Amino acid sequence: MIRDLATILGPRHAGALRLYLAWLVAYAVLEGVAIAFLAPVLAALLTGDGTGASVWLLGMAGAVLMACVARYQQAMKGFSLALVVLTTVHERLGDHVASLPLGWFSSEKIGRLSQSATDGTTMVTNVFAHFLTPVVTGVLTPATLAVVIALTDWRLGLAVAVWAPFIYWAHRWSSTWIGRTEEAVDAAGATASARVVEFARAQPVLRAFGRTTDAGYQPLEDAIEAQRRANGSVLSTTFPRLLVGGLSVQVAFVTLISVGVLLVLGGTLDAVALVALLALAARLAGPLAEAAARSGLLRMANNDLRRLAALFAEKGLPEPIQPAPLTEPGRIEFDQVAFGYRPGAPVLRDVSFRVDPRTMTAIIGDSGSGKTTIIRLIMRFFDVDGGSVRVGGRDVRELDGTTLMGQLSPVMQDVYLFNDTLEANIRVGRPDATAEEVREAARLAGVEDIVARLPEGWNTPVGEGGALLSGGERQRVSVARAVLKNAPIVLLDEATAALDPANERFIEQTMRGLKARSTLLVVAHRPRTIVAADQILFLRGGRIIDVGTHDGLLARNAEYARFWHDRHRAQGWRLMAKEEIA
Numbered sequence: 001m002i003r004d005l006a007t008i009l010g011p012r013h014a015g016a017l018r019l020y021l022a023w024l025v026a027y028a029v030l031e032g033v034a035i036a037f038l039a040p041v042l043a044a045l046l047t048g049d050g051t052g053a054s055v056w057l058l059g060m061a062g063a064v065l066m067a068c069v070a071r072y073q074q075a076m077k078g079f080s081l082a083l084v085v086l087t088t089v090h091e092r093l094g095d096h097v098a099s100l101p102l103g104w105f106s107s108e109k110i111g112r113l114s115q116s117a118t119d120g121t122t123m124v125t126n127v128f129a130h131f132l133t134p135v136v137t138g139v140l141t142p143a144t145l146a147v148v149i150a151l152t153d154w155r156l157g158l159a160v161a162v163w164a165p166f167i168y169w170a171h172r173w174s175s176t177w178i179g180r181t182e183e184a185v186d187a188a189g190a191t192a193s194a195r196v197v198e199f200a201r202a203q204p205v206l207r208a209f210g211r212t213t214d215a216g217y218q219p220l221e222d223a224i225e226a227q228r229r230a231n232g233s234v235l236s237t238t239f240p241r242l243l244v245g246g247l248s249v250q251v252a253f254v255t256l257i258s259v260g261v262l263l264v265l266g267g268t269l270d271a272v273a274l275v276a277l278l279a280l281a282a283r284l285a286g287p288l289a290e291a292a293a294r295s296g297l298l299r300m301a302n303n304d305l306r307r308l309a310a311l312f313a314e315k316g317l318p319e320p321i322q323p324a325p326l327t328e329p330g331r332i333e334f335d336q337v338a339f340g341y342r343p344g345a346p347v348l349r350d351v352s353f354r355v356d357p358r359t360m361t362a363i364i365g366d367s368g369s370g371k372t373t374i375i376r377l378i379m380r381f382f383d384v385d386g387g388s389v390r391v392g393g394r395d396v397r398e399l400d401g402t403t404l405m406g407q408l409s410p411v412m413q414d415v416y417l418f419n420d421t422l423e424a425n426i427r428v429g430r431p432d433a434t435a436e437e438v439r440e441a442a443r444l445a446g447v448e449d450i451v452a453r454l455p456e457g458w459n460t461p462v463g464e465g466g467a468l469l470s471g472g473e474r475q476r477v478s479v480a481r482a483v484l485k486n487a488p489i490v491l492l493d494e495a496t497a498a499l500d501p502a503n504e505r506f507i508e509q510t511m512r513g514l515k516a517r518s519t520l521l522v523v524a525h526r527p528r529t530i531v532a533a534d535q536i537l538f539l540r541g542g543r544i545i546d547v548g549t550h551d552g553l554l555a556r557n558a559e560y561a562r563f564w565h566d567r568h569r570a571q572g573w574r575l576m577a578k579e580e581i582a
């Protein structure tokens with residue numbers, strides 16, 4: 001856990017973390033020492049030695065003072081570390097994420113990142129502010145007391161050494177169970193809430209298929225029943241376990257008193273010493289129970305810590321020490337490329353092709369044949385397993401990230417728009433572009449049409465993820481970004497869904513414009529795009545089975561002819577379906 005905390009805080013704060021831990025340990029031990037003075041004070045008082053009691057009391061005051069200083073130091077250092085977490089971890093996480101390869105950003109990883117950025121950082125601050133101190137003092141303070149008791153009378157020391165872990169484990173057992181019960185109640189509550197939301201969202205489907213409220217909605221009813229059962233089990237599971245925790249202290253204490261009384265009766269222990277030592281033993285149980293109760297929380301926090309530390313430990317793809325300059329801007333080459341997302345499951349095999357500057361290449365093939373993977377390798381989402389991907393005349397592994405990205409303008413299907421104005425979303429393509437350049441890019445991509453219908457025109461916020469725009473409109477904004485960026489290579493993942501005529505027209509018009517000034521590599525689905533390409537890469541099962549122009553392939557490749565006719569039929573069917581609806 002300490003190692004994870006050090007990773008999360010970063011090397012700059014490693015010294016502060018060590019200092020905090022040192023003060024924490026000092027505080028816990030000094031607290032035990034201060035309490036331990038109680039024994040000689042009591043012994044002196046019970047034997048009528050007022051001077052001795054005063055001297056011991058002075059010693060106790062000194063220990064209390066030192067414990068206070070240590071407490072203050074560890075609390076202040078703990079809070080400043082918690083503050084470091086709150087103020088810098090998000091920033092460091094942002095910097096770290098920016099260094100990760102694009103292939104890292106799967107939805108599962110993004111989910112983990114989002115959880116770590118919120119719950120994870122909150123948990124880390126809680127560790128410093130609330131969890132670590134009671135657990136460390138709850139273990140070290142009683143341990144110090146046990147050492148003092150053992151030094152005074154080893155037999156009582158032995159008895160304490162036996163029952164202290166017993167109290168700890170009994171409390172830990174009961175708090176773990178209670179924690180689990182509470183988690184089950186929370187989980188059942190969350191599931192029931194999710195089912196209610198699902199029930200509300202599914203209303204159109206449920207009603208369309210005659211599943212009205214009379215018929216009931218089984219998943220929701222099951223979730224409510226599970227929630228009722230979870231709540232019902234709280235009392236029956238919690239109460240007996242609380243009892244066990246409390247009883248363990250009583251049993252342990254009675255055992256200790258019995259041992260002490262036997263020793264006194266046997267004449268081997270002084271009764272005054274026994275009373276004094278029992279006073280110390282009485283101070284052991286509280287911190288132990290507290291430590292046991294908090295240890296569950298600390299364990300939970302540890303899971304979050306581990307996830308957050310694992311995130312920081314994720315490595316980016318190796319960057320060249322001396323980046324190479326580009327030799328042929330705008331050119332793409334694949335040379336015997338082999339690649340798989342998982343070892344032993346190749347997705348691309350022996351893929352070689354070349355795309356010359358200012359030409360248009362279409363990648364076609366069945367679903368899953370590896371078209372998008374080719375685009376991802378050009379953007380260096382991942383490194384290849386074999387062969388070489390060259391952009392601008394250089395292997396992408398020899399280029400630094402900025403140079404590589406400077407060559408590329410991606411227009412992907414899942415366009416992400418920021419919750420900002422339409423203009424700001426296009427300007428992402430080139431932040432220093434003039435207003436005229438933004439307008440020109442927008443005109444070419446057909447965004448001006450969208451502007452006309454938006455209430456605040458260019459200044460209309462497009463909503464989270466571009467929610468105010470349709471899928472086709474979002475892609476037009478993405479194309480405008482690419483036009484504005486004016487990179488030598490445009491990578492376009494054409495929408496698979498049928499576009500309405502307006503979107504279709506604009507995409508085609510922009511493609512023509514882009515082709516005149518950039519290298520265009522398109523994952524093509526529309527027959528018109530395929531026909532317009534200077535070169536078609538025909539993919540099947542991760543291999544390029546043929547390369548050529550549409551006419552050439554149609555004339556010589558029966559498989560291509562079949563593919564083409566299927567695609568054409570599908571397009572025709574889609575158009576007809578639309579006309580029929582109209």
Ligand SMILES: Nc1ncnc2c1ncn2[C@@H]1O[C@H](COP(=O)(O)OP(=O)(O)OP(=O)(O)O)[C@@H](O)[C@H]1O
Nearest residue numbers: 106341342347365366367368369370371372373374
């Ligand atoms: N992130 C990933 N992890 C593991 N396997 C993946 C991943 N992305 C794609 N694949 C697999 O790699 C193969 C090629 O996928 P790719 O997306 O490149 O195909 P595609 O030709 O673009 O398909 P489509 O036309 O349906 O988009 C598929 O079998 C797919 O399941």
